[in-house]
Amino acid sequence: MTITTIGTAVRLRAVSRIYGTGESAVTALDAVDVDIAPATFTAVMGPSGSGKSTLLHCAAGLDRPTGGEVSIDGVSLTGLSERALTKLRRARVGFVFQAFNLIPALSAEQNVALPLRLAGRRPAAGEVREMLAEVGLADRARHRPSELSGGQQQRVAIARALVTRPAVLFADEPTGALDTTASREVLRLLRTAVDRHAQTVVMVTHDPYAAAHADRVLLLADGRVADVLDHPAGAPEIAVRMARLEER
Ligand SMILES: Nc1ncnc2c1ncn2[C@@H]1O[C@H](COP(=O)(O)OP(=O)(O)OP(=O)(O)O)[C@@H](O)[C@H]1O
Numbered sequence: 453m454t455i456t457t458i459g460t461a462v463r464l465r466a467v468s469r470i471y472g473t474g475e476s477a478v479t480a481l482d483a484v485d486v487d488i489a490p491a492t493f494t495a496v497m498g499p500s501g502s503g504k505s506t507l508l509h510c511a512a513g514l515d516r517p518t519g520g521e522v523s524i525d526g527v528s529l530t531g532l533s534e535r536a537l538t539k540l541r542r543a544r545v546g547f548v549f550q551a552f553n554l555i556p557a558l559s560a561e562q563n564v565a566l567p568l569r570l571a572g573r574r575p576a577a578g579e580v581r582e583m584l585a586e587v588g589l590a591d592r593a594r595h596r597p598s599e600l601s602g603g604q605q606q607r608v609a610i611a612r613a614l615v616t617r618p619a620v621l622f623a624d625e626p627t628g629a630l631d632t633t634a635s636r637e638v639l640r641l642l643r644t645a646v647d648r649h650a651q652t653v654v655m656v657t658h659d660p661y662a663a664a665h666a667d668r669v670l671l672l673a674d675g676r677v678a679d680v681l682d683h684p685a686g687a688p689e690i691a692v693r694m695a696r697l698e699e700r
Pocket residue numbers: 471472478479480498499500501502503504505506507
């Protein structure tokens with residue numbers, strides 16, 4: 453069964469995720485409600501262990517919540533079979549991870565073409581090259597990941613995540629392993645996906661400077677949304693709200 457939720461790219465209703473059972477049970481997410489509007493950039497922050505990665509994984513359909521409901525692009529994930537969930541992820545969702553996760557034996561171009569091939573499509577002429585050009589790597593198409601800098605590898609990973617033109621891009625600490633210049637370039641690409649291509653970006657980060665690129669910052673504590681900051685003025689404002697959260 454699918455439930456249509458027009459106007460929301462990602463919707464969480466009373467989403468809980470409990471790891472383990474009995475005395476060792478850990479409540480990583482505690483009845484979280486979140487609505488993420490299409491074509492917006494959301495940053496998810498919070499102290500270590502507050503549930504950021506769990507939220508991202510549940511919202512992206514990579515992990516199943518213990519309770520509650522997640523919808524992506526108007527489709528409820530509850531009750532979908534693994535196969536249907538995989539299909540939905542391939543069609544509507546992109547992922548970027550801190551560790552890039554490129555396939556070492558494949559060239560940049562082959563890495564970017566992978567999601568299209570997995571979806572059973574033969575990439576159209578120029579399609580993959582255009583995507584690489586969008587992330588500024590047209591001249592690196594035949595290079596393997598080991599022949600690229602960290603920043604370039606992450607740009608290939610972004611091209612790979614965006615090549616299917618997914619409705620939502622989830623990014624888990626995408627700038628965590630990068631220096632300031634490479635981070636800025638990655639954040640600019642994520643911002644472009646939102647502003648130019650009307651895609652929705654949800655990014656977990658520890659870095660207030662990265663979060664300052666977002667339209668909205670969700671601050672988690674103990675598996676709940678403890679604070680929300682709309683249109684942050686800059687990194688200092690975000691850092692202050694984070695500090696307040698950590699003092700509680
Ligand atoms: N597979 C698991 N089994 C048991 N507990 C887990 C598992 N994954 C996460 N947890 C626990 O759930 C809570 C939330 O973890 P999560 O990784 O979502 O936090 P986080 O905010 O992303 O942390 P960090 O910033 O350190 O990456 C933590 O207490 C963590 O120990």
